[in-house]
Amino acid sequence: MKRPLIRCVVVLLAALLIALTVGRFWVGRYAVATRAMQPALRPGDRVAVDKRGTPIRRGAIVLYRSPRPQDGDALHFGRCVGLPGDTVTVTPDGYLIHGRLYPAPADILDTYRVPRDLRLSLLSLLFSLDIPIRHLSDDTAHFCLCLTPTEAHRVRELLPRMLLPTPPPHEAPRLRFILPAARQNYAIDAYTLRLCGEALLREAKGQATLRAGRLYLDGHPTDSYRFRHDHYWILADNPDAAIDSRHLGPIPRTAIIGTVVGR
Secondary structure (H helix, E strand, O other), X not given: OHHHHHHHHHXXXXXXXXXXXXXXXXXXXXXXXXXXXXXXXXXXXXXXEEOOOOOOOOOOEEEEEOOOHHHXXXXXXXXXXXXXXXXXXXXXXXXXXXXXXXXXXXXXXXEEEEEHHHHHHHHHHHHHOOOOOEEEEEOOOEEEEEEOHHHHHHHXXXXXXXXXXXXXXXXXXXXXXXXXXXXXXXXXXXXXXHHHHHHHHHHHOOOEEEEOOEEEEOOEEEOEEEOOOOEEEEEOOOHHHOOOHHHHOOEEHHHEEEEEEEO
């Protein structure tokens, strides 16, 4: 009688150990703390996350860490809208990916020109509206400053023709870049450095530097780079309540913990 009982206890302990191992290394449960993914995920929800490293599908909700070291261990939920190799087009209205336009976040800063003779009027208006003065600069006929879309709308309600976009609408650039794919050569120019430069510097870990708009690897200028990891474009369903790729840029596969598979 003792031997079958011992065998049963051993089997149960082994099953418990396997379950704990699976729960820790393959599937984890995480609490949702923000409104970033409403209505799909709400604050207080607990979700299961598959951490086995399976391929990430377009449209999947994922859990990831910010790739910026200064952000610490903060975790974010987001939806994968761009896969390695996808083209991201940056327009004045937002980001065009796989045929769909995703709006720019409400707190993004745009540069505006103001005629020099209206400088004092605008500064007084900004003070009365409690709008901070950012990146003030001058040229021959205008001065420039940065505002969020909401701030610009408030100014234009009172002084409709004061703010001039920079550059003018017919010259507004449509920047395009390709999300880096692992083990593929990636052409480097001023636009890609502007949009993917931080991701490149993080991955290169001291081997790369940027000087005067050029990329240097081990001290030598280069026009290409081979990324070691796939990168994704991850956005929140509720962008006004979240940080996502519109702020962080491309997210490396190494920063993605896993895919949400259930509750």
